Amino acid sequence: MLTNTTPSTTPSTTALSPAAGAASAAAPSPMALGPPAATVPGARAIERACYLIGAVLIASGLFHVAVLIASGDTWEGPVSWRKPATFGLSFGLTLITIAWVGSYLPLRERTRRLLLTVFAAACVIEVSLITVQAWRRVPSHFNMETSFDTAVSRVLAAGGGVLLLVIAALTLASWRPMPTVPPSMRLALRSGLLSLDVALLIGAVMVVTAVLDIYHGNQAAAYAVGAHWKPAHFVPMHGVLALPLLAWLLARTPLPERSRLHTVALAVAGYATLCALSVIESAAGVNPLDGPLLADAATALATAAIIAAAARTLALLRSPAPPTVPSP
Numbered sequence: 001m002l003t004n005t006t007p008s009t010t011p012s013t014t015a016l017s018p019a020a021g022a023a024s025a026a027a028p029s030p031m032a033l034g035p036p037a038a039t040v041p042g043a044r045a046i047e048r049a050c051y052l053i054g055a056v057l058i059a060s061g062l063f064h065v066a067v068l069i070a071s072g073d074t075w076e077g078p079v080s081w082r083k084p085a086t087f088g089l090s091f092g093l094t095l096i097t098i099a100w101v102g103s104y105l106p107l108r109e110r111t112r113r114l115l116l117t118v119f120a121a122a123c124v125i126e127v128s129l130i131t132v133q134a135w136r137r138v139p140s141h142f143n144m145e146t147s148f149d150t151a152v153s154r155v156l157a158a159g160g161g162v163l164l165l166v167i168a169a170l171t172l173a174s175w176r177p178m179p180t181v182p183p184s185m186r187l188a189l190r191s192g193l194l195s196l197d198v199a200l201l202i203g204a205v206m207v208v209t210a211v212l213d214i215y216h217g218n219q220a221a222a223y224a225v226g227a228h229w230k231p232a233h234f235v236p237m238h239g240v241l242a243l244p245l246l247a248w249l250l251a252r253t254p255l256p257e258r259s260r261l262h263t264v265a266l267a268v269a270g271y272a273t274l275c276a277l278s279v280i281e282s283a284a285g286v287n288p289l290d291g292p293l294l295a296d297a298a299t300a301l302a303t304a305a306i307i308a309a310a311a312r313t314l315a316l317l318r319s320p321a322p323p324t325v326p327s328p
Contacts (some may be wrong), residue, residue: 046113050099051310053120054092057127061088064131078139084131090237091123094196097241098170104181104189104244115166122162129156142210145214157207164200171197188247191268192240195275197309199236202229202279232282236275243268246313253316271304273298 058321068081075082129152133140143149171193178186204231213221246267250260281288
């Protein structure tokens with residue numbers, strides 16, 4: 001059986017991505033999971049730095065999961081240990097994902113370094129401030145009780161704006177020509193980045209709504225905003241990892257590119273439906289667990305589409321590759 005050779009990442013913006021190299025292999029073999037560039041000696045320094053920082057943030061999140069369990073603290077509430085745990089895990093995973101996804105995009109090296117540096121710095125600041133406030137046992141977001149708390153809340157809001165601008169810039173870059181990236185990966189990259197744009201825009205809506213509540217003297221309503229919009233913020237958040245990862249795994253199966261594109265398109269359709277439903281239900285104030293029958297049916301169909309795409313991919317990865325006929 002032929003083995004797949006992963007091309008090294010070079011500073012050139014036209015270099016083949018790991019997925020592109022796998023797409024051109026005659027009989028690719030399954031590879032270890034994880035960001036491909038993380039194991040490539042020629043990976044960009046800024047990408048390796050983002051992987052390292054992301055790992056540290058994830059470790060912080062896991063530590064606070066242990067604190068949450070050991071303390072017996074509640075999962076709900078603005079001062080729960082849930083916040084440094086979930087934000088550490090989420091921001092760490094997102095930073096690693098953005099560094100990996102960005103390696104496929106046609107960017108000038110200076111632009112790539114700038115965007116990833118700013119994104120990494122914003123992630124670290126967000127998680128650090130949320131963690132500090134958790135240890136102070138005061139709310140991190142929408143807290144205007146003291147001058148320090150107000151400053152923290154404003155920095156967190158500004159950091160969210162920075163994250164949104166960086167992702168918007170990467171989204172625009174994803175729509176430039178990428179001839180070395182297979183169509184299935186291009187679809188996954190564009191769809192994943194667009195879904196992350198939606199998640200961050202919902203976050204901006206949450207901040208603006210909470211600030212207006214505070215302005216009108218309703219602090220309790222400001223804290224409740226997060227619960228109201230949480231599904232619409234959470235569901236689109238990690239498509240930027242799930243969809244490109246699906247395309248990356250499909251590139252390591254015997255499927256032709258056209259079939260890979262159809263499989264990714266099925267997953268994208270299902271995921272887009274879930275995102276749309278979460279936004280509509282949150283805007284209407286409908287509990288996702290108590291929605292109308294039509295919404296439940298759409299959710300079931302969308303989930304089935306995603307599961308079918310994932311199951312097909314995993315089944316193909318587990319199946320043996322066809323034997324290679326030696327050339328005369």
